Amino acid sequence: MDEDHAGTMIQAEGLSKRYGRTQALAGVDFSVPAGTILGLLGPNGAGKTTAVRILTTLARPDSGRATVAGIDVVAHPQRVRRHIGVAGQEATLDPLLTGRQNLLIIGELSGMGRAASRTRAAELLEEFDLAQAADRVSKGYSGGMRRRLDIAASLMTRPPVLFLDEPTTGLDPTGRQRTWDAIGALRKEGVTVLLTTQYLEEADALADRIVVVDHGAVIAEGTAQELKAASGTAHVELTLTEPHPGAVDAITPLVNGPVHTGEDPRHLSASVEATSGLASALVRALDEAGAMVDNIEVRRPSLDDVFLALTGTHTPDTDGGPAPRHAGADHDLEVRA
Numbered sequence: 001m002d003e004d005h006a007g008t009m010i011q012a013e014g015l016s017k018r019y020g021r022t023q024a025l026a027g028v029d030f031s032v033p034a035g036t037i038l039g040l041l042g043p044n045g046a047g048k049t050t051a052v053r054i055l056t057t058l059a060r061p062d063s064g065r066a067t068v069a070g071i072d073v074v075a076h077p078q079r080v081r082r083h084i085g086v087a088g089q090e091a092t093l094d095p096l097l098t099g100r101q102n103l104l105i106i107g108e109l110s111g112m113g114r115a116a117s118r119t120r121a122a123e124l125l126e127e128f129d130l131a132q133a134a135d136r137v138s139k140g141y142s143g144g145m146r147r148r149l150d151i152a153a154s155l156m157t158r159p160p161v162l163f164l165d166e167p168t169t170g171l172d173p174t175g176r177q178r179t180w181d182a183i184g185a186l187r188k189e190g191v192t193v194l195l196t197t198q199y200l201e202e203a204d205a206l207a208d209r210i211v212v213v214d215h216g217a218v219i220a221e222g223t224a225q226e227l228k229a230a231s232g233t234a235h236v237e238l239t240l241t242e243p244h245p246g247a248v249d250a251i252t253p254l255v256n257g258p259v260h261t262g263e264d265p266r267h268l269s270a271s272v273e274a275t276s277g278l279a280s281a282l283v284r285a286l287d288e289a290g291a292m293v294d295n296i297e298v299r300r301p302s303l304d305d306v307f308l309a310l311t312g313t314h315t316p317d318t319d320g321g322p323a324p325r326h327a328g329a330d331h332d333l334e335v336r337a
């Protein structure tokens with residue numbers, strides 16, 4: 001490992017790649033500190049897979065530079081390959097072999113030796129919740145089980161860096177949750193992970209940091225919290241038991257900007273800073289003015305709001321279908337630090 005890069009396991013600097021007339025990547029920078037999970041989040045065609053293909057030495061960048069474990073991916077692809085695991089396509093699995101046999105073959109082909117392979121396979125089958133099904137042919141596994149076996153296979157040789165390309169696309173909610181649990185457990189192994197996903201909840205649940213890509217460029221980055229905070233303020237919606245003339249004045253000092261009244265004069269809404277205790281402060285202020293609150297809701301921006309604001313695209317539903325693009329959406333929001 002290159003000493004200069006100790007602490008940073010994946011580094012991409014100005015990566016560009018064009019396929020014919022499509023600029024798949026247009027100068028992408030990011031880095032992943034050792035032992036952390038980076039979520040590379042973006043809609044279909046954003047360039048996520050292209051970035052992974054370059055970092056895993058399957059494609060060459062037109063320009064820019066990338067290192068994995070401190071090793072240049074263009075200059076030393078074979079050395080890079082010795083440090084990485086790649087999962088997501090289930091390409092390594094033989095459906096006619098059992099889960100355990102699939103892992104043992106990989107171990108033995110990698111020169112781990114029989115005994116070490118058996119130990120590692122048993123450990124991974126346990127860790128990925130596959131011990132019960134270990135000796136059944138993998139053809140009969142559910143989608144979630146196959147994904148977990150695929151990730152386990154990529155970890156047989158204990159690579160320090162793991163690439164997971166859309167590991168839960170197309171899985172049902174249970175399969176997705178169990179795959180998330182397995183990925184979360186990778187922290188124990190100290191593996192550095194680059195995870196690509198179209199699902200905000202997935203990035204939110206698993207990633208230490210998130211890089212949002214769209215049209216081949218990084219459009220935002222930060223923790224899930226930072227991205228949410230940058231997408232705008234929270235909102236309060238409240239309903240009084242009956243209209244009250246002093247209600248607007250009572251809550252104005254506690255909110256940002258004007259208080260809006262709805263068609264139903266009992267409804268009030270405003271932008272707020274979502275601090276703890278805000279809802280009770282609002283209720284108290286209204287109470288003192290003699291207005292009774294029927295319902296109050298403080299809505300923080302979700303990552304879905306962030307994604308929509310940044311890319312003009314809703315994240316796909318959990319059925320794995322493609323997300324519709326929304327015409328005329330705001331592409332100008334810039335939250336990049």
Ligand code: ATP
Binds near residue numbers: 043046047050
């Ligand atoms: P998805 O979620 O659909 O996999 P992605 O973010 O991984 O999307 P990429 O697969 O990297 O996106 O594709 C980025 C762009 O480059 C797309 O417009 C795609 O059609 C194009 N592209 C990718 N690979 C090739 C290729 N081998 N030949 C031609 N065009 C390609």
